[in-house]
Amino acid sequence: xxxxxxxxxxxxxxxxxxxxxxxxxxxxxxxxxxxxxxxxxxxxxxxxxxxxxxxxxxxxxxxxxxxxxxxxxxxxxxx
Amino acid sequence: xxxxxxxxxxxxxxxxxxxxxxxxxxxxxxxxxxxxxxxxxxxxxxxxxxxxxxxxxxxxxxxxxxxxxxxxxxxxxxxxxxxxxxxxxxxxxxxxxxxxxxxxxxxxxxxxxxxxxxxxxxxxxxxxxxxxxxxxxxxxxxxxxxxxxxxxxxxxxxxxxxxxxxxxxxxxxxxxxxxxxxxxxxxxxxxxxxxxxxxxxxxxxxxxxxxxxxxxxxxxxxxxxxxxxxxxxxxxxxxxxxxxxxxxxxxxxxxxxxxxxxxxxxxxxxxxxxxxxxxxxxxxxxxxxxxxxxxxxxxxxxxxxxxxxxxxxxxxxxxxxxxxxxxxxxxxxxxxxxxxxxxxxxxxxxxxxxxxxxxxxxxxxxxxxxxxxxxxxxxxxxxxxxxxxxxxxxxxxxxxxxxxxxxxxxxxxxxxxxxxxxxxxxxxxxxxxxxxxxxxxxxxxxxxxxxxxxxxxxxxxxxxxxxxxxxxxxxxxxxxxxxxxxxxxxxxxxxxxxxxxxxxxxxxxxxxxxxxxxxxxxxxxxxxxxxxxxxxxxxxxxxxxxxxxxxxxxxxxxxxxxxxxxxxxxxxxxxxxxxxxxxxxxxxxxxxxxxxxxxxxxxxxxxxxxxxxxxxxxxxxxxxxxxxx
Numbered sequence: 291x292x293x294x295x296x297x298x299x300x301x302x303x304x305x306x307x308x309x310x311x312x313x314x315x316x317x318x319x320x321x322x323x324x325x326x327x328x329x330x331x332x333x334x335x336x337x338x339x340x341x342x343x344x345x346x347x348x349x350x351x352x353x354x355x356x357x358x359x360x361x362x363x364x365x366x367x368x369x
Numbered sequence: 370x371x372x373x374x375x376x377x378x379x380x381x382x383x384x385x386x387x388x389x390x391x392x393x394x395x396x397x398x399x400x401x402x403x404x405x406x407x408x409x410x411x412x413x414x415x416x417x418x419x420x421x422x423x424x425x426x427x428x429x430x431x432x433x434x435x436x437x438x439x440x441x442x443x444x445x446x447x448x449x450x451x452x453x454x455x456x457x458x459x460x461x462x463x464x465x466x467x468x469x470x471x472x473x474x475x476x477x478x479x480x481x482x483x484x485x486x487x488x489x490x491x492x493x494x495x496x497x498x499x500x501x502x503x504x505x506x507x508x509x510x511x512x513x514x515x516x517x518x519x520x521x522x523x524x525x526x527x528x529x530x531x532x533x534x535x536x537x538x539x540x541x542x543x544x545x546x547x548x549x550x551x552x553x554x555x556x557x558x559x560x561x562x563x564x565x566x567x568x569x570x571x572x573x574x575x576x577x578x579x580x581x582x583x584x585x586x587x588x589x590x591x592x593x594x595x596x597x598x599x600x601x602x603x604x605x606x607x608x609x610x611x612x613x614x615x616x617x618x619x620x621x622x623x624x625x626x627x628x629x630x631x632x633x634x635x636x637x638x639x640x641x642x643x644x645x646x647x648x649x650x651x652x653x654x655x656x657x658x659x660x661x662x663x664x665x666x667x668x669x670x671x672x673x674x675x676x677x678x679x680x681x682x683x684x685x686x687x688x689x690x691x692x693x694x695x696x697x698x699x700x701x702x703x704x705x706x707x708x709x710x711x712x713x714x715x716x717x718x719x720x721x722x723x724x725x726x727x728x729x730x731x732x733x734x735x736x737x738x739x740x741x742x743x744x745x746x747x748x749x750x751x752x753x754x755x756x757x758x759x760x761x762x763x764x765x766x767x768x769x770x771x772x773x774x775x776x777x778x779x780x781x782x783x784x785x786x787x788x789x790x791x792x793x794x795x796x797x798x799x800x801x802x803x804x805x806x807x808x809x810x811x812x813x814x815x816x817x818x819x820x821x822x823x824x825x826x827x828x829x830x831x832x833x834x835x836x837x838x839x840x841x842x843x844x845x846x847x848x849x850x851x852x853x854x855x856x857x858x859x860x861x862x863x864x865x866x867x868x869x870x871x872x873x874x875x876x877x878x879x880x881x882x883x884x885x886x887x888x889x890x891x892x893x894x895x896x897x898x899x900x901x902x903x904x905x906x907x908x909x910x911x912x913x914x915x916x917x918x919x920x921x922x923x924x925x926x927x928x929x930x931x932x933x934x935x936x937x938x939x940x941x942x943x944x945x946x947x948x949x950x951x952x953x954x955x956x957x958x959x960x961x962x963x964x965x966x967x968x969x970x971x972x973x974x975x976x977x978x979x980x981x982x983x984x985x986x987x988x989x990x991x992x993x994x995x996x997x998x
Binding site: 303306307309311329330333334337338341348349352 | 383387409410411412414415418419447448606607609610611613616617618
């Protein structure tokens with residue numbers, strides 16, 4: 291799956307989780323930049339990503355995520 | 370992954386959800402429609418959030434009282450609230466939820482000044498996590514220590530149940546613990562007295578026994594985990610990260626399990642299973658293939674699968690679910706397998722309403738509901754044909770239509786997973802119900818042969834046995850009070866504790882009435898509760914009746930009884946009350962028909978009075994007498 295396709299799929303997930311269609315994903319985007327992006331939303335995103343891409347994250351991998359770029363790289367390495 | 374797979378996917382769900390309230394459709398109705406689809410956790414949260422942006426409280430039009438549900442627990446539960454609210458939405462119920470401060474469930478139950486008490490719940494779910502419960506034992510514990518811990522934990526939970534019931538007088542649901550502990554021994558884990566895995570299993574078994582004795586319902590998460598796999602319900606990673614014992618991915622199913630029980634308490638479970646015939650009950654098309662061409666019975670996997678499904682349907686009917694048939698067929702063809710096919714498990718007498726013709730299925734489902742005197746929202750319709758399912762969903766959105774596959778091996782489990790017929794008490798009435806409906810058919814045949822109504826009613830040889838409320842009949846009394854919607858003058862819901870209150874009140878009476886006729890025992894079919902308002906007037910607080918005995922003079926016979934019992938209390942006037950709801954229009958004129966005079970009433974209610982001094986007992990064809998248990 292290309293990086294572009296991952297961004298597209300992630301954008302749909304973020305729009306559903308935050309109920310905002312104006313959210314534009316970039317590698318540097320992180321929880322600090324988005325209102326409501328708390329630890330619960332983080333888990334909701336992870337669960338949706340696991341379901342969407344058919345992958346499973348390990349605890350260390352989840353801990354290492356600092357921004358959208360990290361998440362995209364992690365998905366690319368697993369799918 | 371657990372999935373609400375029996376619900377259909379809806380086209381353009383995402384757009385409709387995002388634009389909730391913009392299309393001019395009623396926000397609530399649109400949300401209810403969207404909730405009746407195969408939602409995952411993210412969609413569930415999105416629908417809940419969108420609705421709450423649009424509506425701050427329950428819509429005015431709602432017939433059912435909003436659910437105020439307190440979710441009490443020892444770990445993180447916040448991620449389960451949206452799914453509980455959406456599962457309520459799916460049943461047309463507005464749900465407000467409350468959760469105790471982290472870990473404070475016991476303190477909040479015990480403190481009458483707590484936020485929990487101010488919330489005033491009308492349903493309580495106690496969800497204690499397995500780590501919390503099993504904290505008192507370990508592999509070093511001996512048998513006596515493990516047993517003592519089990520007793521102590523059981524007693525602590527019993528005290529929680531009692532505190533909740535006494536404070537809120539509402540249904541209390543206990544979520545059994547998930548088997549999250551990995552075993553230490555292996556298959557013979559039970560030989561290690563202090564095994565936490567074994568302890569949780571033993572505690573769940575003990576809580577089931579205790580719950581039956583205490584009038585509490587369990588929510589069997591352990592049974593779900595046995596079926597779905599513990600990994601579907603619990604992620605150790607998320608437990609360590611967020612103290613979420615139930616994985617957020619399983620939240621939609623968790624909400625379902627909670628709301629099925631709450632809905633069952635409100636009499637909102639399914640009542641009838643309506644079955645298509647061709648390729649649903651047997652393989653093949655009877656009109657084309659003939660009886661010899663049907664795939665049914667031993668000899669082929671498909672034929673055995675249909676037999677299995679028929680068995681499941683018959684078992685459901687024996688525990689109180691009414692069976693009906695709606696089929697596009699000539700009636701003669703449709704009946705033939707029931708009469709002649711040796712492998713048919715279901716017989717004609719198992720089917721309370723049999724509709725086979727060439728009309729469309731929505732029209733025939735209406736006919737079934739009318740014949741059985743039950744609401745369309747209590748029907749579950751199983752049809753292998755996707756076209757028919759869509760048509761019924763579009764025309765009759767209140768009818769439950771599971772998204773079955775074309776493989777009959779899955780039908781029974783699909784019905785079970787969908788939880789349509791969730792029940793909280795199994796009474797003798799439930800077990801006898803299918804018999805009642807068979808007898809109804811025979812009564813109808815007599816009706817057709819009798820030339821006038823009087824000779825029909827006389828020919829029924831009806832006897833009405835009445836009994837004051839007692840513990841023997843308590844389950845049935847509470848069940849009837851809480852599920853009767855149509856013939857119900859005031860629709861007041863009573864808990865067990867409330868019924869016990871009536872039994873102990875010297876200024877009140879509560880009676881249960883059983884109707885027997887030459888075709889059988891109809892069971893308890895009516896309830897009347899009345900109490901003295903002052904020195905001279907008794908108010909009929911509750912009068913309700915099962916619709917299956919309509920038109921048989923039970924009402925005037927019941928009036929005779931109510932008058933006699935009111936006189937015993939010293940009353941000189943009897944006051945009747947009608948409180949209109951969305952469903953009880955059929956009894957608007959009940960008291961006027963019985964000769965009461967309208968006297969106006971408080972609020973929406975209409976009150977009627979009957980002077981007992983000049984009362985002449987009504988003549989009926991029913992012989993009434995008191996019955997001793």
